[in-house]
Amino acid sequence: AQKITQTQPGMFVQEKEAVTLDCTYDTSDPSYGLFWYKQPSSGEMIFLIYQGSYDQQNATEGRYSLNFQKARKSANLVISASQLGDSAMYFCAMREGVGAQKLVFGQGTRLTINP
Amino acid sequence: DGGITQSPKYLFRKEGQNVTLSCEQNLNHDAMYWYRQDPGQGLRLIYYSQIVNDFQKGDIAEGYSVSREKKESFPLTVTSAQKNPTAFYLCASRPTGGSGELFFGEGSRLTVL
Numbered sequence: 001a002q003k004i005t006q007t008q009p010g011m012f013v014q015e016k017e018a019v020t021l022d023c024t025y026d027t028s029d030p031s032y033g034l035f036w037y038k039q040p041s042s043g044e045m046i047f048l049i050y051q052g053s054y055d056q057q058n059a060t061e062g063r064y065s066l067n068f069q070k071a072r073k074s075a076n077l078v079i080s081a082s083q084l085g086d087s088a089m090y091f092c093a094m095r096e097g098v099g100a101q102k103l104v105f106g107q108g109t110r111l112t113i114n115p
Numbered sequence: 116d117g118g119i120t121q122s123p124k125y126l127f128r129k130e131g132q133n134v135t136l137s138c139e140q141n142l143n144h145d146a147m148y149w150y151r152q153d154p155g156q157g158l159r160l161i162y163y164s165q166i167v168n169d170f171q172k173g174d175i176a177e178g179y180s181v182s183r184e185k186k187e188s189f190p191l192t193v194t195s196a197q198k199n200p201t202a203f204y205l206c207a208s209r210p211t212g213g214s215g216e217l218f219f220g221e222g223s224r225l226t227v228l
Contacts, residue, residue: 045219095215
């Protein structure tokens with residue numbers, strides 16, 4: 001079974017609009033972490049934001065926020081006031097367990113920001 | 116500057132040849148990883164190492180080999196046994212403790228002709 005599911009292969013958004021990228025996950029471990037990475041066309045993976053399963057508040061980093069709904073097992077990334085430079089692939093990833101050694105990635109969502 | 120260096124950035128090889136991708140980090144991280152990415156796909160774990168002289172298979176280790184003789188270095192060899200080696204390869208490292216965030220190199224693109 002897929003551990004991380006990103007159901008939007010591609011999204012198109014007008015510049016300055018907010019955008020939500022969906023991510024659902026599957027785990028029975030009470031301790032886990034959720035990550036979002038951005039991959040521009042150059043290929044490098046850029047860390048955006050992290051949410052721990054025990055964190056009481058949704059994580060925020062500048063224009064990025066994570067809408068964490070634990071009961072629904074979803075961890076959607078919200079980008080406010082989108083910019084042309086936000087066009088990229090976006091990956092959701094999960095670490096299962098305390099001290100877990102690896103991340104499992106979703107298939108990604110290609111976001112295109114239109115001027 | 117601290118970071119992860121992968122080389123070469125682009126590599127072409129003929130079928131039947133082994134090729135080694137280099138990954139060096141100066142972040143003093145204990146754990147290192149190799150992921151494979153196919154076009155339009157997510158990342159799949161090939162091998163990882165938590166400490167020098169020790170490494171574990173990931174989800175798609177067949178046709179690949181690694182070594183971890185130094186903390187800074189984690190080279191990946193794509194052998195002729197790998198049936199479909201054309202892909203983008205990403206190396207990453209992780210510090211002990213913390214959230215588990217991975218720090219990535221810029222990747223190596225391998226094309227088999």
